[in-house]
Amino acid sequence: MPIDLEIVSPARLVLSRKADMVVMPGYEGDLAAQENHAPMITLLRGGVISLYEGTSVAAKFFVAGGFAEITPERCTILADEAVPLEELSAETARKRLAEAEAAWGEVDKADINARDAVLDRLQSTREAVRVAGAA
Numbered sequence: 001m002p003i004d005l006e007i008v009s010p011a012r013l014v015l016s017r018k019a020d021m022v023v024m025p026g027y028e029g030d031l032a033a034q035e036n037h038a039p040m041i042t043l044l045r046g047g048v049i050s051l052y053e054g055t056s057v058a059a060k061f062f063v064a065g066g067f068a069e070i071t072p073e074r075c076t077i078l079a080d081e082a083v084p085l086e087e088l089s090a091e092t093a094r095k096r097l098a099e100a101e102a103a104w105g106e107v108d109k110a111d112i113n114a115r116d117a118v119l120d121r122l123q124s125t126r127e128a129v130r131v132a133g134a135a
Contacts, residue, residue, distance in 0.1 A: 001035045002018035002019055002020050002035065003019060003020075003022070003033060003034065003035050003073060004017075004018060004074045005017055005018065005022055005051065005074070005077075006074075006075075006076045007049070007061060007063075007079060007082050008076070008077065008079065008082075009079050009080070009082045010080070010081075014061070014079070014082045014083075015059075015061070015082075017051075019051040019052060019053065019058070019075075020034065020053055021033065021051075022034075022049060022050070022051055022052070022077075023049065023050040024044060024047075024063075024068055025044055025045050025046065025047025025048065025049070025063070025127075026042050026043070026044060026045070027042065027045045030047075033068070033070045033075040035072065035073070037070050037072060037075075038070075038072075039070065039071050039072070041068070041069045041070075042067065043066075043067060044063060044065055044066045044068055044077070045065055045120070045127075046063065046064045046065050046120075046124025046125070046126075046128060047062070047063065047127050047131075048060050048062055048085060048131055049061045049062075049077065049082075059084070060085035060086075061084055061085060062082070062083050062085055062127075062128060062131055062132075063081065064079065064080045064082075064124045064125075064128065065079070065080045065120060065124050066078050066079035066080045080124075085131065088128065088131060088132045089132060090129065090132035090133055093125060093128040093129040093131075093132045094129055096125045096128065097122075097126060097128070097129050099125075100118070100122040100125045103118045103121065103122075104118050104119070104122050
């Protein structure tokens with residue numbers, strides 16, 4: 001039995017559909033949501049979300065971090081940014097990586113919150129470059 005999936009970015013509802021399984025980049029490792037999953041809320045890192053129909057991947061999205069709320073019937077992903085993988089631009093990802101690297105060089109490393117925010121952005125853009133190069 002499929003679960004209801006929604007991927008939401010600050011700008012819009014990116015996707016609303018059913019999926020047999022959703023594999024997402026959890027902050028502490030990849031995780032999968034299926035029907036009857038234990039309720040949880042988890043932090044996401046930058047990476048690829050894969051939607052499965054049966055045993056086949058039906059769609060892939062790149063997310064630049066965010067949160068996922070999983071219940072036995074539903075998975076809601078609140079992404080900082082979400083884009084279908086085929087629309088991810090390697091050129092744009094490289095440009096964002098250069099900006100993130102510059103921000104890392106300028107951030108006050110003693111300011112833990114600012115440092116961690118820039119580090120998350122840097123890691124997410126590195127993953128976007130890696131994934132866009134493979135797409």
